Amino acid sequence: MHSKQEFVSVIQENEGLIYKVTKVYTNSKEDEQDLHQEIVYQLWKSFGSFRNDAKITTWMYRIALNTAITHLNKEKRRSNHVPMNESLLNKTDTGDNLKEEQLEILYAQIKRLNPVEKAIVLLYLEGKTYEEIAVITGFTATNVGTRLGRIKQKIITQIN
């Protein structure tokens, strides 16, 4: 049985992971905050069933990405989320304008991809191997490789 304190530590240690997933799957600060909290909530709901034989980050990516899909992108509601400090949502504010501009371009390029490509490219950028990407996404490692090749081409076309 996992304790709440254990869960809090896991979230704190891997907060960057949640931050990056929410950044890629949302288009506004409000949606970002909503999705961040929903991911934490879903992680907590599944935490009891997490078995230590899998890597904690693999499990976290799976839940976070699944939550991002089912999290509708727009409208309908303004939820009663827990207020978050601005600095927790602006982790990449470095004061370096050029770097921030480059990051904006980077996110914009990823957001133009479809949901399958978005997840694969995110995991690739995170340094995951084809096998790890395959475990999280459910595609075969070979298929992940083929898709990444296509994504590279697509990104080049986007630039041109």
Place this chain on the structure above:
Amino acid sequence: MELEEMKMLWGEMSAAIEKQKKSTDTLIIKMTQVNYRHRISKIAVPEKISAVVCAAIIIFIIVNFQKLGTWYLQLFAVLTVVILGALSFLSLRAIHKMSSINISANNYKQTLAEYSKGRLQFMFVQKLSFYLTAILLVVSLPVMVQLIAEKNPFKVTRLWMFYAVAFPFFTIFARWVYKYYSKTTRQIEGLLKDLEE
């Protein structure tokens, strides 16, 4: 920016994120509480309210059915009950399908496939609802005029004026609905096809 450049920049960003301030214990614990609700459940609220309203109207028509003296008003009443019942059932079923996805057990591919199929079904129901509502307006108004106002609906001039005014608006809106749903449906079908590759 090419993929390799992206990876380098992503690495730098990840390193910077690690140095940033973390959420406090209290904030994380607050997030785990049911204070926050899933978005789909928020969409389900108006659908559930609509289902209750539909059920009330169905009961009202059934209880007062004998007051409808002619065969065509009785036919309209039956059609109203069937359409109201079907609309509520289909809509609630589609929402249930989308909200019952097992986030912790599924992988990304399974979740995306199930969610896309659920969305397709939900969109079909929405499109169908739009057209059924138009039929509902035509068949339910004479029934309601008879039951609530206790007047012969075919002698109420305002009822016919309503039909005359509503028809052109409905035609224009129906075209827009058709185009909107066709475009979105094509996108989802494309995604499902991509998943099967």
